[in-house]
Amino acid sequence: MAELMSSSEFRVALEQAFSGTMAKDASFSRAWATGKLHKQHFVHWATNHYHYIGPFGDYLGLMYANTPDHARDAKDF
Numbered sequence: 001m002a003e004l005m006s007s008s009e010f011r012v013a014l015e016q017a018f019s020g021t022m023a024k025d026a027s028f029s030r031a032w033a034t035g036k037l038h039k040q041h042f043v044h045w046a047t048n049h050y051h052y053i054g055p056f057g058d059y060l061g062l063m064y065a066n067t068p069d070h071a072r073d074a075k076d077f
Contacts, residue, residue: 028045
């Protein structure tokens with residue numbers, strides 16, 4: 001079994017894993033920002049994201065409520 005990372009090693013590894021995967025770098029976001037999308041593109045985007053965005057506030061509330069006080073900095077990540 002692999003040895004567990006320390007919390008600081010885990011955080012660095014997590015940040016590195018997400019590096020370069022920002023939405024601003026996605027082709028859809030670039031097309032949106034440069035005005036290359038049409039209404040139908042946004043309709044399709046909204047349809048795909050509705051089920052994710054709708055319960056997102058509930059998800060964050062549950063996550064924050066179940067995060068112990070000694071791990072408050074995890075809520076800001």
